[in-house]
Amino acid sequence: MLLDHDPARSFLPYPAVQVPHAPQGPLAGLxxxxxxxxxxxxxxxxxxxxxxxxxxxxxxxxxxxxxxxxxxxxxxxxxxxxxxxxxxxxxxxxxxxxxxxxxxxxxxxxxxxxxxxxxxxxxxxxxxxxxxxxxxxxxxxxxxxxxxxxxxxxxxxxxxxxxxxxxxxxxxxxxxxxxxxxxxxxxxxGEDAQQRGQPRLMLAEDVYALLEPEVRAVHAPLLEALAARPQGLARATVAQPSFDALFTAFRHVQGHEAWQVDGALIDGDGLQLGPGVKERFAFSREVTDAQYTQYSAARARFRDTLAALLGEDGVLVLPTMPDVAPRLDEAEETLDAYRNRALRMLCLAGLSGFPQVSVPALRRLDAPLGVSLLGPAGSDRWLIGQALALLPAA
Missing domain, CATH: 3.90.1300.10 (Amidase signature (AS) domain)
Incomplete structure (x- = not known):
């Protein structure tokens, strides 16, 4: 670490090593x-x-x-x-x-x-x-x-x-x-492979339905402002066939691949894993090849469905997370329940492979709350531009 002080404990305390960088460029000074x-x-x-x-x-x-x-x-x-x-x-x-x-x-x-x-x-x-x-x-x-x-x-x-x-x-x-x-x-x-014009905004209505009423109320003014634009805000149902089905597919695909990557290391070196991580790898160990094939096919079907919904210019407006961050003193069981709720909305971008941009647009309980835009594959730079224009930071 090159910093003299790390009061937030953000960095590993590795010995300082200078990493050569270009003297000029678009990120010079950062x-x-x-x-x-x-x-x-x-x-x-x-x-x-x-x-x-x-x-x-x-x-x-x-x-x-x-x-x-x-x-x-x-x-x-x-x-x-x-x-x-x-x-x-x-x-x-x-x-x-x-x-x-x-x-x-x-x-x-x-x-x-x-x-x-x-x-x-x-x-x-x-x-x-x-x-x-x-x-x-x-x-x-x-x-x-x-x-x-x-x-x-x-x-x-x-x-x-x-x-x-x-x-x-x-x-x-x-x-x-x-x-x-x-x-x-x-x-x-780098640059997007194709140019896109005005976005066709869609409210991910079923994702917003996952939020508690008090959280939806915080999102409401921003959504009303988006709907009041001349282009309007259409409504869409995203989770096909269901959130539970998508979460199950995601969990099995991720678990199978994670065990293929880390399983031999975990077993061979006897890794001592922390709470939560240990249980997730225990689940991953049990995912079969047949299940991986089954849920990979379900993933491909969802990707095709979402691609058809978005087309070339569709953009989904959705909450980034179910709520603000849990408190530090929450029990592991509470955090795991929150994680499972969150993954039902987070897995939409994960399963599809499509880009999602989160902006710190809202606040609740004196803590930040993000709003996201999700767009078609390859629309990353365009999507960032739309997010910064449409979702001003709180």
């Missing part, structure tokens, strides 16, 4: 943090687990996404904490602790990109790289009052990073400033 799933030359890659850290060794080559930011002129200031093996969305690591949420210090930061969100929300760097498999950029963006993107699957390369579930894993960006967010995303995403 500092960024890197989730400890990505290789950074001169540092180990720990993946949020002491066994993985012990096996890592010092990396000689930067992950592809890290190199893109460096080539654009940004300075890497260190490696940020991650939830264990990236298999959580809470931000509490049994081995390394919980980074501080800069927007709501009495609440969890969200994971698994917890350190990245903490570093940005506490003003320790300008933007940070994270990964999003089940929601690990969008969740901490919601909880910490940040802009965040889960891009189209495969849009930003993951070469040189630790996998969780490869067909679901993405590299995302977190920032507290809209301009910095747009600049950092531009450097990593």
């Amino acid at each position: 500092d960024f943090g890197v989730k400890d799933l990505f290789d950074v030359a001169g540092y180990p890659t720990g993946g949020g687990n002491p066994h993985v850290l012990a096996r890592s060794g010092i990396k000689a080559v930067n992950a592809a996404a890290v190199q893109l930011a460096l080539d654009a002129g940004a300075r890497c200031v260190g490696k940020t904490h991650t939830d264990e093996l990236a298999f959580s969305i809470n931000g509490r690591n049994a081995h390394f602790g919980t980074p501080r949420n800069g927007a709501a210090p009495d609440r969890i930061p969200g994971g698994s990109s917890s350190g990245s969100a903490s570093a940005v929300s506490n003003g320790l760097c300008d933007f940070a790289l994270g990964t999003d498999t089940g929601g690990s950029v969008r969740v901490p963006a919601n909880h910490c009052g940040l802009y965040g993107i889960r891009p189209t699957h495969g849009r930003i390369p993951l070469t040189g990073s630790l996998d969780l579930a490869p067909s679901l894993d993405t590299c995302g960006v977190l920032a507290r400033d809209a301009d910095v967010f747009a600049r950092a995303c531009a450097a990593l995403l």
Whole structure:
């Protein structure tokens, strides 16, 4: 870590190593943090687990996404904490602790990109790289009052990073400033393959129905303002055939791939896994090849259905999360119940592979609350522009 002080415990306390970056470029003058799933030359890659850290060794080559930011002129200031093996969305690591949420210090930061969100929300760097498999950029963006993107699957390369579930894993960006967010995303995403015009906005009505009435009430003024635009706000049902069916498909696909990635390491090294992560890997161990095939087919059907709904210019408006971040003292069982509620809405982008942008547009209980736009595959830069224009930050 290159910072003199880390009061939020956002970064791993690795010895300081300068990482060469371009002297000029669109991100010159900006500092960024890197989730400890990505290789950074001169540092180990720990993946949020002491066994993985012990096996890592010092990396000689930067992950592809890290190199893109460096080539654009940004300075890497260190490696940020991650939830264990990236298999959580809470931000509490049994081995390394919980980074501080800069927007709501009495609440969890969200994971698994917890350190990245903490570093940005506490003003320790300008933007940070994270990964999003089940929601690990969008969740901490919601909880910490940040802009965040889960891009189209495969849009930003993951070469040189630790996998969780490869067909679901993405590299995302977190920032507290809209301009910095747009600049950092531009450097990593490149240009969209096609130009798009005016968006056809659709309210994800069934997703909003998942919210408690008091949370829907906070969203209502923004939705009314969007509906009052000349283009209006159509209504759509998104979760086909149902939220439970999609959640089940997501859980089995993610679980099977996670066990293929980490199972041999867990069994071979006897990894001591923390609460929640241990149980999720226990479930993952039992997912059969036949189930993976079955639920992968269900995933493909949903992707086709959502693609038909969106077309080339459709954009869904939806809540990023069911509510603001839970408090730090919540029991693991309460956090797991919240996680399962959240994944029912988060899995829409995960299963489809389509981009989702979260904006810190609302507040409730003196804590930030995100609103998202979800668009067609490959529309990432266009979607960011729409989100920044239509969803002003609180």
